[in-house]
Amino acid sequence: MKRIVKASHMYSIDQYTVEKIGISEAMLMENAGQACARLLMRELLSYHQKVLILIGTGNNGGDGVVIGRILKSHGYEVDVMLIGNKDKLSKAAAHALHVYEQSGYEISAYRKQSLSNYEVIIDAMLGIGTKGLLREPYASIISHINQLQRPLVVSIDIPSGVCADKADVTLALKANATIVIQHYKHSCFLFPARHYYGGIYVVDIGIPPKSSESVNDKRYVWEQSDVTQSLPIRHMNTHKGTYGKGIIVGGSPTMIGAPIMSAKAALRSGIGLLTMAMPKNIHTMLAGQVPEAMYMPYGESGPDFRDVRFNGLAIGPGLGRSDAAKSVVEQALLLDVPLVIDADGLYHICDFLDVVKQRTSPTILTPHAAEMGRLMELSVNEVEMNRFEVSRELATTLHVHVVLKGPYTIVTTPDGKQFVNTTGNPGLAKGGAGDVLTGMILAFILQGMEIQTAISNAVYIHGLASEQLIAEKFATMSILPTDVIEQLPTTIDSLLKQKE
Incomplete structure (x- = not known):
């Protein structure tokens, strides 16, 4: 059975994995990006598509950086755009960006006018930390993407703007698919939030069961097995x-x-x-x-x-x-x-x-x-x-x-x-x-x-x-x-x- 967690539970699981198990935050991010990239290549992307990855400054953005590096190494045409300043990156995301740049790749600043040039937009902007109304420039970016007709939109872990714990949504990215990392989030199963996820895929990033069991909130998906x-x-x-x-x-x-x-x-x-x-x-x-x-x-x-x-x-x-x-x-x-x-x-x-x-x-x-x-x-x-x-x-x-x-x-x-x-x-x-x-x-x-x-x-x-x-x-x-x-x-x- 796969678990269902709130944002606070996921943070606690990550913390336990880092502090008690000994798997570093950078390694978890690498695992997450690798797992998402493999699924993207297997299920959602083709070589001829032009891909844009939009990254924020938090760990969700770091996952996007790793995804960009892996896709590029496999020959995909990928651009990575950062929303915000490099000096605002979380520690793990900054490490992921260092590895990305040492691999010979570059990121660029976000440019609104270029979005229509891409066939696939990968959303790694905000992650599960979203609470309340979206701040700028995210609100404008998400509104603009939602109006585009052409691109396939894939969110990483959660569509930007959707709260991990709640059903209601004010403004959020309308994804065609979402790659959920390790555990389902509550809003995967609550409407209207569920409408924003599109098709849901779940990837395992190597968090040991002991870490997940450290959170005493027992919610699961009942599966065919x-x-x-x-x-x-x-x-x-x-x-x-x-x-x-x-x-x-x-x-x-x-x-x-x-x-x-x-x-x-x-x-x-x-x-x-x-x-x-x-x-x-x-x-x-x-x-x-x-x-x-x-x-x-x-x-x-x-x-x-x-x-x-x-x-x-x-x-x-x-x-x-x-x-x-x-x-x-x-x-x-x-x-x-x-x-x-x-x-x-x-x-x-x-x-x-x-x-x-x-x-x-x-x-x-x-x-x-x-x-x-x-x-x-x-x-x-x-x-x-x-x-x-x-x-x-x-x-x-x-x-x-x-x-x-x-x-x-x-x-x-x-x-x-x-x-x-x-x-x-x-x-x-x-x-x-x-x-x-x-x-x-x-x-x-x-x-x-x-x-x-x-x-x-x-x-x-x-x-x-x-x-x-x-x-x-x-x-x-x-x-x-x-x-x-x-x-x-x-x-x-x-x-x-x-x-x-």
């Missing part, structure tokens, strides 16, 4: 009970489809035995929709959970907001089994947060931004601007797992660890997609995986299925949640084959 390593393989000597007995509670006269989609997704995700619990007045409408499931219609007093044996439950899809539905949620919270709460279940638990906090079995909350806002008494914008912090606060306060849905869904554990999902596309922005995910999470947590692993795998596969649908020529806007359900066998099979 994490999924393939942890997906369970079914053995011959097993039975349906081996893979979990679950109940999905949901449905109301106006929302019959939601529990059906959850149920089908749970079954496609490998649950061993599934029961659908629903109000009696919709039982006949649901009967036969999911022939693999059992049915448990209930009356005014709610489901009698003593009537069926189970070891996990999901509640909320299509449940409605009636007093009767609220009572059902209250009953579910008292059960000593893993509990997934989604949709209208999240609406009702606002009145039972103390009960949620006292539960001893795992509790998984799956809000989107508006539902999170109601739980935390925040606006949607406040949630979206602070997704990491808000998720962690809810998870650690209530001792629950939180799945904050949206682009780059964040899974947070009760002890504050966070795992970001990178799969999916806007095709999932459709009613019912969350119901599908709820069923998948229930199925996965009942198949022997650790809870966070099961949740993160469900989120990853949910998004990957939508990506595979796009690859099969589906229009993004045309994807249905039921399409995702039907894609699950193919998606899961493709991952299991990589495990073999």
Whole structure:
């Protein structure tokens, strides 16, 4: 798993590497420039392109100097322009420039009129230290580059003007691609900042894991390798009970489809035995929709959970907001089994947060931004601007797992660890997609995986299925949640084959 860090954490990691490990700052800069240059040559540049590297006076500019030296040594046509004065260069950047000049190369001062002459502009101006409004001349330079039509713009570590920690942006360079150094930064996964990165590449610069572990802020990207390593393989000597007995509670006269989609997704995700619990007045409408499931219609007093044996439950899809539905949620919270709460279940638990906090079995909350806002008494914008912090606060306060849905869904554990999902596309922005995910999470947590692993795998596969649908020529806007359900066998099979 790759880490996600704030600017202050990255500075601490660098400091630990220099002071405790003994790798010099100059060597780290050399490693960074070498790694970025190799990626540029491999992925983004061709020999015929004319390249400009814009460097500032900080360490980001030093990285740019090393990149320029390496590209020139490989025959690329490269100019390096310094914004600012040489005497303002950081110590490591000044060393990189000395090596550059001793190698027979020259830099020049920034000239605005020449920018249109280049096919590629590499941004090594500001790095992760940006805070607040941009000062001149950077604001004018960035505004000018953003208006140019021709060049490919590649940022080093972070687009100049974007804050490493925050979602909001006032003025920043709009990169086509960004080469992130060693660890993802928070704003890689926060909108609108994410729009400025373009395609994201990550390069390793040789910082030892011990340095990264010195920062006690556990945020990671959940990757395909994490999924393939942890997906369970079914053995011959097993039975349906081996893979979990679950109940999905949901449905109301106006929302019959939601529990059906959850149920089908749970079954496609490998649950061993599934029961659908629903109000009696919709039982006949649901009967036969999911022939693999059992049915448990209930009356005014709610489901009698003593009537069926189970070891996990999901509640909320299509449940409605009636007093009767609220009572059902209250009953579910008292059960000593893993509990997934989604949709209208999240609406009702606002009145039972103390009960949620006292539960001893795992509790998984799956809000989107508006539902999170109601739980935390925040606006949607406040949630979206602070997704990491808000998720962690809810998870650690209530001792629950939180799945904050949206682009780059964040899974947070009760002890504050966070795992970001990178799969999916806007095709999932459709009613019912969350119901599908709820069923998948229930199925996965009942198949022997650790809870966070099961949740993160469900989120990853949910998004990957939508990506595979796009690859099969589906229009993004045309994807249905039921399409995702039907894609699950193919998606899961493709991952299991990589495990073999």
